[in-house]
């Protein structure tokens with residue numbers, strides 16, 4: 001893991017990357033801009049090729065406590081309260097997550113539920129738990145570009161099985177709800 005100072009830089013860089021992806025996905029760049037962008041990206045890919053590491057040494061997604069834990073795969077999730085029975089926070093779907101007509105892409109919603117529900121299972125699990133199923137009901141469109149409330153609560157624990165439920169709300173409007181089963185891995189299972 002990076003030290004505290006460089007973790008701060010890394011976190012800021014991830015925020016920049018989110019902003020970049022939002023702008024890219026809502027832009028209609030000129031051919032010249034596309035050429036320049038491609039050149040810059042090729043240069044950065046070559047630079048990053050020089051610092052590739054095994055999974056357990058990487059930084060992406062492993063900065064616990066940071067919004068989105070320092071990754072850009074799922075929408076930006078900020079946990080504001082967490083405990084053994086659940087957690088709640090805010091999530092913001094950017095323009096990058098736009099499906100159509102102002103609504104977030106349906107596939108981006110399970111991503112964020114897997115994150116918050118998985119964290120609740122992990123707090124309760126003695127060891128790593130994996131998602132066995134994740135069911136999402138879409139109740140109303142999920143708007144992009146504003147903070148939404150998201151919550152997760154532990155429903156039951158039966159042996160290695162943790163059932164966790166969640167809700168995504170835009171003020172009084174229920175956008176989506178989810179239920180997932182996490183199964184604690186048997187010892188020695190990868």
Ligand SMILES: CCCCCCCCCCCC(=O)SCCNC(=O)CCNC(=O)[C@H](O)C(C)(C)COP(=O)(O)OP(=O)(O)OC[C@H]1O[C@@H](n2cnc3c(N)ncnc32)[C@H](O)[C@@H]1OP(=O)(O)O
Nearest residue numbers: 062063064069114115118119130131132133161183185186
């Ligand atoms: C900073 C870091 C933060 C990190 C925080 C990060 C949070 C993000 C969390 C993300 C987590 C993921 O996305 S994980 C990635 C997506 N998931 C996966 O790849 C999982 C793939 N599936 C598997 O590996 C396996 O099927 C498991 C581990 C889920 C279960 O296998 P197993 O351990 O052999 O257990 P098994 O005997 O099959 O099942 C145990 C019990 O669960 C039940 N069970 C199993 N699957 C199901 C199912 N789909 N639906 C209903 N019930 C099921 C069985 O009937 C049984 O019940 P009974 O007979 O005992 O009553």
